[in-house]
Amino acid sequence: LDKGNTDMPVNTIEWINNKVRIIDQTELPLKTIYKEYSTPQEVWEAIKKLRVRGAPAIGVAGAFGVCLGIQTSTSTSYPAFKQELDTVADYLKNCRPTAVNLSWAIERMRRTSEDNKSLPIDKLINILKAEAIRIFEEDKLMCRQMGEFGATLIQDGWTVLTHCNAGGLATADYGTALAVIYKAVEQGKNIKVYADETRPLLQGARLTAWELMQNGIDVTVICDNMAAMVMGQGKINAVFVGADRIARNGDTANKIGTYGVAILAKHHRIPFYIVAPSSTIDPNIPDGAHIPIEERAAEEITCGFGKQTAPDGVKVYNPAFDVTPAGLITAWVTDKGILQPPFDKN
Amino acid sequence: LDKGNTDMPVNTIEWINNKVRIIDQTELPLKTIYKEYSTPQEVWEAIKKLRVRGAPAIGVAGAFGVCLGIQTSTSTSYPAFKQELDTVADYLKNCRPTAVNLSWAIERMRRTSEDNKSLPIDKLINILKAEAIRIFEEDKLMCRQMGEFGATLIQDGWTVLTHCNAGGLATADYGTALAVIYKAVEQGKNIKVYADETRPLLQGARLTAWELMQNGIDVTVICDNMAAMVMGQGKINAVFVGADRIARNGDTANKIGTYGVAILAKHHRIPFYIVAPSSTIDPNIPDGAHIPIEERAAEEITCGFGKQTAPDGVKVYNPAFDVTPAGLITAWVTDKGILQPPFDKN
Numbered sequence: 001l002d003k004g005n006t007d008m009p010v011n012t013i014e015w016i017n018n019k020v021r022i023i024d025q026t027e028l029p030l031k032t033i034y035k036e037y038s039t040p041q042e043v044w045e046a047i048k049k050l051r052v053r054g055a056p057a058i059g060v061a062g063a064f065g066v067c068l069g070i071q072t073s074t075s076t077s078y079p080a081f082k083q084e085l086d087t088v089a090d091y092l093k094n095c096r097p098t099a100v101n102l103s104w105a106i107e108r109m110r111r112t113s114e115d116n117k118s119l120p121i122d123k124l125i126n127i128l129k130a131e132a133i134r135i136f137e138e139d140k141l142m143c144r145q146m147g148e149f150g151a152t153l154i155q156d157g158w159t160v161l162t163h164c165n166a167g168g169l170a171t172a173d174y175g176t177a178l179a180v181i182y183k184a185v186e187q188g189k190n191i192k193v194y195a196d197e198t199r200p201l202l203q204g205a206r207l208t209a210w211e212l213m214q215n216g217i218d219v220t221v222i223c224d225n226m227a228a229m230v231m232g233q234g235k236i237n238a239v240f241v242g243a244d245r246i247a248r249n250g251d252t253a254n255k256i257g258t259y260g261v262a263i264l265a266k267h268h269r270i271p272f273y274i275v276a277p278s279s280t281i282d283p284n285i286p287d288g289a290h291i292p293i294e295e296r297a298a299e300e301i302t303c304g305f306g307k308q309t310a311p312d313g314v315k316v317y318n319p320a321f322d323v324t325p326a327g328l329i330t331a332w333v334t335d336k337g338i339l340q341p342p343f344d345k346n
Numbered sequence: 347l348d349k350g351n352t353d354m355p356v357n358t359i360e361w362i363n364n365k366v367r368i369i370d371q372t373e374l375p376l377k378t379i380y381k382e383y384s385t386p387q388e389v390w391e392a393i394k395k396l397r398v399r400g401a402p403a404i405g406v407a408g409a410f411g412v413c414l415g416i417q418t419s420t421s422t423s424y425p426a427f428k429q430e431l432d433t434v435a436d437y438l439k440n441c442r443p444t445a446v447n448l449s450w451a452i453e454r455m456r457r458t459s460e461d462n463k464s465l466p467i468d469k470l471i472n473i474l475k476a477e478a479i480r481i482f483e484e485d486k487l488m489c490r491q492m493g494e495f496g497a498t499l500i501q502d503g504w505t506v507l508t509h510c511n512a513g514g515l516a517t518a519d520y521g522t523a524l525a526v527i528y529k530a531v532e533q534g535k536n537i538k539v540y541a542d543e544t545r546p547l548l549q550g551a552r553l554t555a556w557e558l559m560q561n562g563i564d565v566t567v568i569c570d571n572m573a574a575m576v577m578g579q580g581k582i583n584a585v586f587v588g589a590d591r592i593a594r595n596g597d598t599a600n601k602i603g604t605y606g607v608a609i610l611a612k613h614h615r616i617p618f619y620i621v622a623p624s625s626t627i628d629p630n631i632p633d634g635a636h637i638p639i640e641e642r643a644a645e646e647i648t649c650g651f652g653k654q655t656a657p658d659g660v661k662v663y664n665p666a667f668d669v670t671p672a673g674l675i676t677a678w679v680t681d682k683g684i685l686q687p688p689f690d691k692n
Contacts, residue, residue: 199543205660224571225544228668232605256575267612310375
């Protein structure tokens with residue numbers, strides 16, 4: 001697989017010297033601050049506050065967080081060790097509910113432990129750390145694979161709309177939806193991007209615009225409510241977004257606003273693609289109605305960026321994700337290939 | 347006509363002691379600050395900066411601004427007076443391009459002058475001031491009429507979605523779209539409202555939420571990109587929004603994001619109503635493609651909340667309005683009655 005020319009300007013998440021190092025995404029784009037964590041509690045806080053975010057990246061963070069919790073274990077028996085592992089695994093798994101990658105990665109750590117429970121604890125710890133690094137490395141590889149497959153859907157000269165950040169900052173490598181764009185650009189295609197700012201936390205304006213600019217890609221920021229007009233002007237050839245969880249029937253949870261973008265794309269007959277690694281598919285859930293949707297604090301809307309912008313005591317509804325029904329999705333781009341509908345059959 | 351029980355908590359715009367008094371809407375909801383203006387330049391600045399906003403209200407502001415410009419005229423001949431009037435009229439008319447009410451009110455002032463050009467200048471000035479006050483009073487009346495007609499479309503127990511602010515703060519009285527809600531509530535109907543926050547300037551979160559709360563109406567603020575999800579949950583019975591200009595075929599310019607809301611409403615089979623006084627209809631324009639759309643500064647998006655939220659030098663597209671094609675509009679509620687499609691025939 002071609003590693004390509006795109007060097008992501010940041011290392012979103014890494015395992016260095018038995019610590020987890022992340023770039024604090026709440027400080028971007030104004031400050032580039034890296035943070036090192038040595039406890040699961042710090043990782044939990046970083047996930048909760050969206051210092052590290054994006055479904056694939058929080059999967060990696062969860063696996064690394066488990067390592068932090070067990071690497072200094074002094075347990076001498078497997079049952080005692082398992083109890084330690086379960087405690088930290090359950091703690092991290094419940095930090096954010098919607099992205100399935102978090103529980104997927106943590107359950108994989110738990111299975112790896114079970115599969116090696118006859119080993120001495122120190123050996124088991126090393127195996128678990130290797131497994132977390134494997135999750136990280138596999139995520140990098142999956143980004144490249146999604147980029148390869150997805151780039152076949154983009155023609156030279158196209159302008160693409162994206163929502164939220166499904167880029168390098170959401171993964172261990174160069175993204176899901178943005179991997180497709182990076183790869184198309186590497187192939188010599190001339191691609192422009194419109195980035196929805198993505199209220200309330202502005203991941204599009206703060207993160208997607210920043211990483212595309214760092215990589216020299218032409219990006220224009222719009223407010224979420226301008227996407228319809230831009231589509232109506234005929235400026236958009238395709239929509240590419242990421243995913244936080246894909247149900248068995250293809251219904252896809254992603255950042256709030258994605259469902260609306262999908263409806264607008266359908267109205268304007270613009271193809272609408274989901275790009276996500278296979279770790280985002282949840283075979284245990286039949287459809288979107290069963291995906292838990294995180295609701296977040298009202299202050300994200302009423303006091304978003306340093307200033308109160310709504311009346312005291314106003315009622316607010318702040319779901320962090322929505323579900324796009326499979327019927328609105330043109331295709332799913334995964335690391336295994338492009339899935340056409342019907343999702344469950346294919 | 348029933349004046350109703352709703353007392354708007356503010357006087358959006360008034361003519362007092364030969365000055366224009368407005369509430370500074372850029373300070374709401376945190377501060378209630380009234381400002382008095384005695385020059386057209388101050389009124390121009392207030393319109394440009396959205397201290398006074400909303401198509402009907404800026405029409406009234408334009409007429410009052412003309413009065414400020416000519417009330418101390420020392421011209422002794424009509425041609426000299428007319429030159430003064432034209433100068434101030436042209437100046438104010440070009441302050442903001444999309445809402446036709448501004449040019450409508452100003453041209454009405456100009457016609458009134460022409461119709462009375464044989465009078466002595468001091469008498470003519472008094473007639474022009476009376477005309478501006480008539481525009482103001484007519485706007486109040488039209489709000490009540492729109493409320494009466496529109497309330498027939500709302501059933502007890504309904505939840506309504508609105509976008510931007512089409513309330514008392516956008517008019518001389520209690521609004522256009524919100525007049526419908528105020529009137530329905532006066533009739534004893536139990537009505538709940540979802541208010542899109544309306545990026546970039548947050549007129550929904552700052553103004554609509556504030557005035558509905560002042561009037562004891564149940565309002566929930568959402569980000570613009572949450573409207574699709576709320577509709578998908580079956581929570582919304584109807585959408586009511588205002589307008590800045592309605593073309594001859596019914597295509598309607600309104601605050602950016604309205605077009606998207608109309609598409610979402612159609613997808614969910616929710617009725618979508620425009621509420622606007624007859625002063626908003628522009629018979630000189632055949633369709634929406636001919637409506638001039640104001641673009642505003644990038645900083646409204648990149649530094650909207652007192653803090654920079656996008657990278658330095660990022661490209662931004664910031665149209666202040668969009669056009670909803672007549673085909674997406676269930677009906678237009680005006681002061682003369684409810685217009686069903688086709689708009690041009692009816």
